[in-house]
Amino acid sequence: MMSFYLEYPVRGMTVLCHKLSMALFLSLFAALASASPPMDPGIKALQERIGFTVTERFSTPAEGVTGYVVKTGDGKTGILYGLGDLTFSGALLESDGNDLTSEYSARYIPKPTYASVAEQLSRDPHLVSEGGKDAPEVYIFADPNCIFCHKFWQQTRDWVAEGKVGHGRVSQTVQPGAFCSNHERRGSSRGAPGV
Secondary structure, eight states: HHHHHHHHHHHHHHHHHHHHHHHHHHHHHHHHHSSOOOHHHHHHHHHHOOOOOEEEEEEEETTTEEEEEEETTSSEEEEEEEEEEEEEOEEEEEEOOOOOHHHHHHHSSSSOOOOHHHHHHTOOOOOOEESSSSOOOEEEEEOOOOOOHHHHHHHHHHHHTSSOOEEEEEEEOOTTSOOOOOHHHHHHGOOTTTT
16 A cells, blocks of 8 residues: 555655656747847848837848838838848839838837827917917918918818817928929019018
8 A cells, every 4th residue: 555655645746746847948948939030130230320229120021121110210111121131111022012111010010199289289389379269270281371371261261260279280381392383483582471
């Protein structure tokens, strides 16, 4: 009987050791499998030089090319690609013309939050606000020399006076012809008082 009692705990301990070693092996394998490969040297060098943060990395169908979602200190986000010592940006196209960079941007880059933009605009000391306090605010980016900006301002005067809408204007000067066709440029010399 004595050997039975000694043999049973030893056999149980052996089974327990096998289970523990298998669990340890599986957890170590999972940790090694999920460990990301080292960052491409070109991306790392550019990161040190410019100072962006890599927020995400992803594989691409191009052999050896890794995609990186990067964020600059001023909050701008973009896609870079690394291939060893090389770094490139721009459209990564498949042979059929499919723009993978657009797909990666849609998948990995967060959409802007317009509420925070409106909040920042409302605190801007250069913003010209008018209209009712409870009226919905419309932010207008206008060129004071644009006849169409002036026309919009004129056409919304009644709405502002009636409190239906509030204007928040940011005045911008645009280089002539940057957004206007020839006929618009000819008329822009009249100016846009009030905008």
